[in-house]
Amino acid sequence: MRYVHVGTGHLDFSEFYRESKDACLFAVLVNVGDRDVAQDLVDEAFARAWASWRSVSRHPAPAAWVVRAALNASISRWRKRRREVPLPEPGKVAGLAAGQEAAGSPLDPQIMAALTRLLARQRQVVTMRLLLDLDTSRTAEVLGISPSAVKTHLARAIATLRSGLIPERQQEKSS
Amino acid sequence: MNDDEVITAVREPRDKVHSHTSVDEIISRGHTVRARRRIPGAVTALAVVAAAGTALALGLAGVLGAAPARSTGTIRTMAFTLVKHANGTATLTINRNVLFEPGTLQRDLAGDGIRAMVTVGRFCSSDPAPAGWTKVMSFPGSPADPGPVRSVVINPATMPAGTELSFGNFRTANTSQTSVALINTRSYTCTSTAPTAPPPDGVMIG
Numbered sequence: 001m002r003y004v005h006v007g008t009g010h011l012d013f014s015e016f017y018r019e020s021k022d023a024c025l026f027a028v029l030v031n032v033g034d035r036d037v038a039q040d041l042v043d044e045a046f047a048r049a050w051a052s053w054r055s056v057s058r059h060p061a062p063a064a065w066v067v068r069a070a071l072n073a074s075i076s077r078w079r080k081r082r083r084e085v086p087l088p089e090p091g092k093v094a095g096l097a098a099g100q101e102a103a104g105s106p107l108d109p110q111i112m113a114a115l116t117r118l119l120a121r122q123r124q125v126v127t128m129r130l131l132l133d134l135d136t137s138r139t140a141e142v143l144g145i146s147p148s149a150v151k152t153h154l155a156r157a158i159a160t161l162r163s164g165l166i167p168e169r170q171q172e173k174s175s
Numbered sequence: 176m177n178d179d180e181v182i183t184a185v186r187e188p189r190d191k192v193h194s195h196t197s198v199d200e201i202i203s204r205g206h207t208v209r210a211r212r213r214i215p216g217a218v219t220a221l222a223v224v225a226a227a228g229t230a231l232a233l234g235l236a237g238v239l240g241a242a243p244a245r246s247t248g249t250i251r252t253m254a255f256t257l258v259k260h261a262n263g264t265a266t267l268t269i270n271r272n273v274l275f276e277p278g279t280l281q282r283d284l285a286g287d288g289i290r291a292m293v294t295v296g297r298f299c300s301s302d303p304a305p306a307g308w309t310k311v312m313s314f315p316g317s318p319a320d321p322g323p324v325r326s327v328v329i330n331p332a333t334m335p336a337g338t339e340l341s342f343g344n345f346r347t348a349n350t351s352q353t354s355v356a357l358i359n360t361r362s363y364t365c366t367s368t369a370p371t372a373p374p375p376d377g378v379m380i381g
Contacts, residue, residue, distance in 0.1 A: 022189070022193050022194055046205075047208050051212070107188050111184060111185060111187075115185070131186070161184075162176050162178075165176065
């Protein structure tokens with residue numbers, strides 16, 4: 001299992017970056033769908049983390065701080081551009097996040113499509129619990145919700161993911 | 176498919192995703208972040224100096240009777256680029272792959288002195304059209320066979336009184352087209368049917 005720093009001790013930024021950069025990139029990629037956009041968001045978030053390392057290093061889960069900073073920046077960019085809607089290009093798969101192409105992406109389009117069906121809070125919980133490997137209490141702390149709410153969101157998210165994945169996986173097996 | 180299998184399926188692609196940005200690049204970018212945080216204070220100070228300078232310049236211009244200088248500039252959005260030239264004309268280029276917000280384009284055109292009505296899913300035209308549209312808009316190609324083109328140059332100084340430009344944007348399957356015509360502000364009709372050819376007294380951008 002991938003290790004991501006969640007401790008509160010004095011953490012060296014370089015060490016933190018080396019150990020968490022791939023997990024953070026993956027978590028953001030799952031949420032925004034586009035590799036280049038995700039890379040830029042994560043790099044900027046890590047840069048901001050470095051600029052405020054004294055406080056970020058004391059965060060209960062610095063990797064979660066980076067991911068949330070990246071996703072908040074993504075929302076800000078979207079708000080700035082929401083009045084201008086990019087038209088879908090031929091070859092894009094319906095239901096995928098903007099910019100997520102079926103081919104040439106490290107992510108399975110079926111999984112991406114299933115993830116995009118989740119409610120925002122469910123996707124946040126999946127990001128923290130499954131992609132960053134935070135435990136329930138840490139996830140609750142980071143998202144500002146109760147541990148029971150984390151469990152509920154995660155259970156519903158897994159049920160939604162299962163319903164999205166089963167038919168397509170069964171089709172794959174039968175073909 | 177049990178819970179563990181779902182979780183495994185979601186986590187599976189993690190090992191395929193790697194960030195290739197070095198820590199040195201991040202730290203370098205972090206320095207930029209820190210510098211950006213210091214900018215607001217510097218900007219405030221500069222703004223005070225600039226305002227004082229502008230007031231002084233305006234005062235001198237009033238005394239000396241200097242003609243106001245035409246401002247130039249570029250407005251670049253995802254959907255369009257509007258470049259204002261020193262001679263008062265403006266070049267409008269529309270990205271056909273991005274839907275634009277009509278109010279934004281209309282406001283930016285007005286900022287360059289171009290009276291316009293911008294609509295989406297609707298195109299308005301006058302019959303007969305006001306004379307002189309070829310002086311208002313210029314573009315590559317012949318006015319007799321004008322389009323579709325990528326950009327037009329608009330000269331607001333040649334727009335007759337009581338006229339404005341009508342921009343009608345229509346989205347098709349994978350792209351969009353914008354018809355442009357000079358219209359009488361008090362006499363025009365609109366259609367929600369997308370033109371299939373450039374208007375007889377105008378141009379199509381797309």
